[in-house]
Amino acid sequence: MQQKKTLVIGASENPERYSNKAIHMLRGHNHEVVAIGNREGQVEDVTFGKDKTAFEGINTVTLYINPQRQPEYYDYILSLKPERIIFNPGTENAELEAMAEAKGIQPVEACTLVLLTTGQY
Template sequence: MKKVTLVLSASTNPNKYSNIAIKRLIDKGIGVVGLGIRKGTVFGVTIDNEKKEYKNIDTVTLYLNPKRQEEYYNYIISLKPRRVIFNPGAENLEFEKLLKENNIESEIACTLVLLSTNQY
């Protein structure tokens, strides 16, 4: 079963880091699903605009500021990912605590750096 990464705040805009992350994840052979404000497709990945019950989510990589993350707390926990990555600007101590209470790892890091240094 292939591990999948959920990119939260995925965008079709090529100038957004979430868009670049989708491309780099695909390049590394990692399964990707996207959740964003608008539906779309980027690099063959469908971006949904509603919370779906994705299966096999290993990692959630966040590109949302802490205030916007609040509506996703329960949703992300319900997906039971192995870890959540807080990209620069997404750091959130409150959510990190909730994740820990639910036995989900959290990491303050940059997905792009982790991928480029083979630490993903």
């Protein structure tokens, strides 16, 4: 399986959160993971904060923030030029999906955990 550097937006140290589960599962599948959260934290070997760091080589952005909070991330996400953006359940956003498509970025409405579990990531 090709390793895909992934940015998790909405990262949390809370093990009940799906973003936390996604970081664990992505690392378990040997994907390089970087993350941004509402506060500083760490999950496995992934440390994160609130800064919109200009990460290099991002293949996938996976969203764990609701559509109302996404506009402040639009320019940032698009500037990273990922191959795809995964809109996990509850994060679907037609506006950002259209903006991504216009830039040649594939929007995917899916669950990162399911994609990893079924080998479709």
